[in-house]
Amino acid sequence: xxxxxxxxxxxxxxxxxxxxxxxSAPRYQSYQLxxxxxxxxxxxxxxxxxxxxPTLTLRYSCxxxxxxxxAMVINSKSRLACQTPVGPxxxxxxxIVIDPMRNQPVLRDLVVEMSPFWGRYRKLxxxxxxxxxxxxxxxxxxxxxxxxxxxxxxxxxCIACGACYSACPMVEADPAFPGPMALAKxxxxxxxxxxxxxxxxxxxxQPGGLWLCLRCxxxxxxxPKDVRPSERIMDLKEMALAAQGGTENGSRHALGFKENIRxxxxxNEFKLVRQTYGLGEMLAQVPYGLKVYRKKPETLRSPKPIxxxxxxxxxxxxxxxxxxx
Amino acid sequence: xxxxxxxxxxxxxxxxxxxxxxxWVCRKLSIELVDxxxxxxxxxGFIDEANPTLNTAINARNLAIxxxxxxxxxxxxxxxxxxxxxxxxxxxxxxxxxxxxxALAPIGYQYRGTTGVTHLLKILVERVGPKAxxxxxxxxxxxxxxxxxxxxxxxxxxxxxxxxSAEEPHQFExxxxxxxxxxxxxxxxxxxxxxxxxxxxxxxxxxxxAHQIDDARAHGAHAIxxxxxxxxxxxxxFQPKAAKEVGHALDLPILHLPQLVGLAxxxxxxxxxxxxxxxxxxxxxxxxGAVAVPT
Numbered sequence: 318x319x320x321x322x323x324x325x326x327x328x329x330x331x332x333x334x335x336x337x338x339x340x341s342a343p344r345y346q347s348y349q350l351x352x353x354x355x356x357x358x359x360x361x362x363x364x365x366x367x368x369x370x371p372t373l374t375l376r377y378s379c380x381x382x383x384x385x386x387x388a389m390v391i392n393s394k395s396r397l398a399c400q401t402p403v404g405p406x407x408x409x410x411x412x413i414v415i416d417p418m419r420n421q422p423v424l425r426d427l428v429v430e431m432s433p434f435w436g437r438y439r440k441l442x443x444x445x446x447x448x449x450x451x452x453x454x455x456x457x458x459x460x461x462x463x464x465x466x467x468x469x470x471x472x473x474x475c476i477a478c479g480a481c482y483s484a485c486p487m488v489e490a491d492p493a494f495p496g497p498m499a500l501a502k503x504x505x506x507x508x509x510x511x512x513x514x515x516x517x518x519x520x521x522x523q524p525g526g527l528w529l530c531l532r533c534x535x536x537x538x539x540x541p542k543d544v545r546p547s548e549r550i551m552d553l554k555e556m557a558l559a560a561q562g563g564t565e566n567g568s569r570h571a572l573g574f575k576e577n578i579r580x581x582x583x584x585n586e587f588k589l590v591r592q593t594y595g596l597g598e599m600l601a602q603v604p605y606g607l608k609v610y611r612k613k614p615e616t617l618r619s620p621k622p623i624x625x626x627x628x629x630x631x632x633x634x635x636x637x638x639x640x641x642x
Numbered sequence: 643x644x645x646x647x648x649x650x651x652x653x654x655x656x657x658x659x660x661x662x663x664x665x666w667v668c669r670k671l672s673i674e675l676v677d678x679x680x681x682x683x684x685x686x687g688f689i690d691e692a693n694p695t696l697n698t699a700i701n702a703r704n705l706a707i708x709x710x711x712x713x714x715x716x717x718x719x720x721x722x723x724x725x726x727x728x729x730x731x732x733x734x735x736x737x738x739x740x741x742x743x744x745a746l747a748p749i750g751y752q753y754r755g756t757t758g759v760t761h762l763l764k765i766l767v768e769r770v771g772p773k774a775x776x777x778x779x780x781x782x783x784x785x786x787x788x789x790x791x792x793x794x795x796x797x798x799x800x801x802x803x804x805x806x807s808a809e810e811p812h813q814f815e816x817x818x819x820x821x822x823x824x825x826x827x828x829x830x831x832x833x834x835x836x837x838x839x840x841x842x843x844x845x846x847x848x849x850x851x852a853h854q855i856d857d858a859r860a861h862g863a864h865a866i867x868x869x870x871x872x873x874x875x876x877x878x879x880f881q882p883k884a885a886k887e888v889g890h891a892l893d894l895p896i897l898h899l900p901q902l903v904g905l906a907x908x909x910x911x912x913x914x915x916x917x918x919x920x921x922x923x924x925x926x927x928x929x930x931g932a933v934a935v936p937t
Binding site: 393394409486487489490491493494528529530531532533534535537538545547548551554555558565566567570571572574575578582583584586589590593594605608609612613615616618620623624625628629631632633635636637 | 651652654655656657658679680681682683685686687688689690691692693694695696699700703741744745746748749751794798799800808809810829833834836837838839841842843846847849850853879882883917918919920
């Protein structure tokens with residue numbers, strides 16, 4: 318039976334154009350194409366290049382969501398162009414607006430400089446560090462149990478496309494944050510039974526920006542391979558606390574919050590500030606804290622414990638005291 | 643409509659105005675709120691960082707309390723909504739279930755897994771409905787441009803907690819339109835407010851908040867409305883500090899969702915706790931005639 322070509326529709330693509338060497342500011346260039354709804358955005362961009370404008374610059378290779386080259390911002394979301402069909406985008410937005418990935422300087426048009434991304438990644442030593450006391454046998458494959466393998470979760474699927482890095486608000490706000498991909502990779506080595514540097518990795522990542530993660534899950538939403546970086550970062554936080562306890566504001570805050578709720582069942586906001594900060598930071602909060610207090614006097618009082626606070630205490634005894642927290 | 647009211651910690655203390663506004667709006671719409679003085683904190687994501695099983699268990703206790711009363715839980719906080727929903731999802735895992743059941747049984751609790759958890763936003767849009775709401779509007783918010791700010795845990799992770807598209811949600815905008823205001827679409831509406839980093843590195847959290855506020859302003863918003871008191875802390879309570887951090891004025895009023903609804907349904911600013919905000923909501927209120935236009 319002969320296949321019937323699907324109906325095409327006229328599509329408008331507004332593409333970010335910028336050559337920092339020749340132009341003073343970026344601009345959008347609008348292109349019109351007839352496209353079938355299942356056409357990937359990457360195919361549309363390549364058609365623009367071959368049929369309409371050979372100067373359009375983009376990075377791509379495999380066209381099959383394997384190489385991770387064509388990550389860009391499509392209608393304000395960071396994703397792979399080869400994996401994003403035009404139909405739903407046109408239905409939702411009426412047109413397709415394409416920008417380069419965020420949080421990385423533009424080299425030209427849709428091509429960004431990814432060395433900051435790789436730099437934050439390399440800092441976390443993303444390679445197997447063998448345990449000198451338990452050297453791996455030479456020339457023999459190391460076997461893993463299914464349970465050990467299960468702990469890697471989705472992390473081996475990462476193709477380092479940078480979509481999570483582009484979507485992350487903390488990457489944008491703070492260069493000390495390693496970024497979702499780097500932390501997901503770190504997790505992958507922390508749970509690797511062949512790796513001998515687990516403890517060092519967990520202690521160095523606490524001051525290394527682990528606690529800056531906002532748990533906003535924008536990385537997990539952006540990831541084209543469902544690596545779920547935000548969930549792996551949560552795993553790392555739990556492991557780092559178990560290994561070392563609270564050494565940073567972030568880890569003291571998590572542990573302090575947990576203990577805070579144990580006391581009354583509800584949050585004692587003022588006490589939490591004391592549980593998180595050292596004296597210096599605490600004192601630095603005073604002037605503004607007093608301004609807030611004038612509007613919201615509850616900030617300095619202790620709330621009434623909930624009814625059944627002892628029940629909460631018993632849950633803690635059952636699940637927290639026994640779990641090495 | 644009768645619901646188990648879960649105000650969360652902040653609405654009972656420093657964010658008391660959210661509780662005031664919620665009670666005012668629910669009274670007006672004949673939504674009966676049942677208080678449970680034995681509800682505990684949801685863990686706010688922080689207990690989850692330290693001990694996820696413990697976090698699931700304290701929420702299972704909350705869910706069991708409402709189940710015993712035969713009531714659905716109403717939340718007014720994106721984070722409470724996310725944490726309670728996440729507990730329901732995780733309890734489907736038999737291994738988690740066994741640990742949690744084991745901790746609840748000695749205190750006389752059993753959770754069968756039937757408690758629904760619904761945020762006020764969804765109640766207003768899906769149960770009350772924009773038409774019925776519109777019919778109750780006595781002070782249309784005409785001329786007011788409002789940017790919705792959803793709060794992460796209402797939307798993501800979508801496959802676990804989200805009840806509408808995390809990328810393109812529209813319920814909040816539908817609500818804003820039903821009140822007579824003009825919803826402003828901007829990228830920041832589904833972004834993070836920075837709150838979880840406020841105690842980790844305040845300057846970075848402030849920069850993130852300022853970024854979203856600037857984005858809403860650049861799209862013409864006169865105010866932001868949020869269904870999450872933690873977003874409110876980041877965007878309102880810390881807005882003066884965020885402005886200092888980025889070196890320019892922000893001056894954007896941030897309203898709790900039920901405050902916006904309450905204004906349209908005729909409540910006075912004081913009844914909704916608006917004088918408690920750090921950023922003066924006056925300029926936004928003046929646009930809808932809720933206060934005298936400042937001279």
